[in-house]
Amino acid sequence: MKQKALKECDRYTTKYAECASGRTISVVWQCRKQAKELNECLHQYTNDSVLEEMKKAYMLQQSGQGSLGV
Secondary structure, three states: HHHHHHHHHHHHHHHHHHHHHHOOOOOHHHHHHHHHHHHHHHHOOOOHHHHHHHHHHHHHHHHHHHHHHO
């Protein structure tokens, strides 16, 4: 889930990294817009509903494999 989110949000990650480059404490207020965009993108791929869908898919896959072994 995390890998997919990072892959899908790569352009936002890059924008945030470019903004943060060379900054220390000021990154908090100087890169607020980029951080918000990145978090909104990541949330699309890492929320509870996505996790539930992944669990369902896993359970279906496991139940399918179990019936093949019997």
